[in-house]
Amino acid sequence: MATSLPPDASSRLADTAARAPAHSLRRTLSALLSLSKPRLTVLVVLSAMVPYALYPVPAFLSSGALASAAEHIPSLSPLTLLFLTTGTTLCSAAANALNMLYEPDTDARMSRTRTRPLVRGLLTTRAAVLFALGCGAAGIAALYLGVNPTVAFLGAANIALYAGAYTPLKRVSAVNTWVGAVVGGIPPLMGWAAAAGESATGDGTWRELLFASDGSSLGGWLFAGLLFAWQFPHFMPLSWGIREEYKAAGLRMLCWVNPARNARVALRYSIVFVPLCMGLCAAGITEWSFAVTSLPVNLWLIRQAIRFWRYQGHKGSARSLFWASVWHLPVIMVLALAQKKGMWTRVWKSVAGEPEEEEFDEDD
Structure with missing residues (x-):
């Protein structure tokens, strides 16, 4: 049985255009x-x-620091x-x-x-x-x-x-x-x-x-890795639901070319999120608390990917993984934004009025 998918936004806008007067x-x-x-x-x-x-x-x-060293x-x-x-x-x-x-x-x-x-x-x-x-x-x-x-x-x-x-x-x-x-x-x-x-x-x-030679570019590549990996647990179950249409249209998607591999790929890239999120912490982009708070979200995605792999898309597993992926990415992004490295420390210092650390030149 094909998985019910959300309506395509482009198609809905085309419906709006079709109802409007010509020209x-x-x-x-x-x-x-x-x-x-x-x-x-x-x-x-x-x-x-x-x-x-x-x-x-x-x-x-x-x-304070901005004012003194703008x-x-x-x-x-x-x-x-x-x-x-x-x-x-x-x-x-x-x-x-x-x-x-x-x-x-x-x-x-x-x-x-x-x-x-x-x-x-x-x-x-x-x-x-x-x-x-x-x-x-x-x-x-x-x-x-x-x-x-x-x-x-x-x-x-x-x-x-x-x-x-x-x-x-x-x-x-x-x-x-x-x-x-x-x-x-x-x-x-x-x-x-x-x-x-x-x-x-x-x-x-x-x-x-x-x-960058100092490794400061690592954060960008980790985020690129997150979005790269996310495509698979998102697209693989989506395509599985309309695999016969892809086949009839002559589009070579893994969902019908090799359904077993389609499920394995979705699971494999779901697991990758755990080390990628930890990498953001290690790179100094987020606090280490992000590794903890993102773990349940990543495990939830992995659980749905395991079901998708085990049941090969049947028993509602494709739909469950698809919707898990829809919610997974924004939740991960919000958690990362909320736990940006040093943000809350600086907010607290700003609110509490604590003085910024300053460097003084010592006179001999």
Whole structure:
């Protein structure tokens, strides 16, 4: 029995567009928004914002220290965050629109996607191409001019990987899921590199932002690992529920090519969350309490993944793992944000009015 899945946001927006008068602004805007896959785009943007917020900026919330050494202490810029979120949103919209442009024929064969705008003729191909190119160009420009060239390159690379590699690979090999997972892991690197660029002490090149010699880039890669790993316990049970549709559409997904491996992969990457969360503590991104508070959440996901593996998707195990993954990621992110390294110590000092530690030069 197929697993019941939540309605596709793009399809629902396409329904809204279809009900609007022909050639109306509402119809056009709803159809264009549908092309952007808004739910997926929101997830992409949030996965970039969280690492940006968790980047270990010295003297965070330490007003006294900031006042006395404002020129020497880096800080995160709201303007940079605005450009990061805007650029990431536009890049995601471009990639998703290109994805729909590439596969309207397969979308038409699947229940969750057959009502998308290009399948239903709510937009012309020309309009969709212009939308994709416009969003892509504007997004990359926003990241380049408002953040830094490294983040702009990552945004462009994500468009290329999603539209140019992942999408066509779906017809060729089940390895497409791993390529898609890489796409999911890049936005956290974008957020981390954006924050690192704000406090760069060197030339601010990609080497310093992503491969710093002092190991300060490790946090970004750990977050990328979290989002990479999350794709599997999320997508594997989702795809299992519509495996026959994937097969009929000619899309080579592991759910029907090798169902047993599909379940093993979901379990394997669910387990990876435990060391990744501990790694964030060891890297000084979060307090060690995060390892404790995240453990029950990770064990819950692992438990559902074990059921999915044991029952091969049957007995409701696919649906249970899918919904566990939906809740798992935001809970982990919120826990990490709430336990940022040193945050509550600095908050307490700020509230209690405790003096900041200062360095004094001793006179001989």
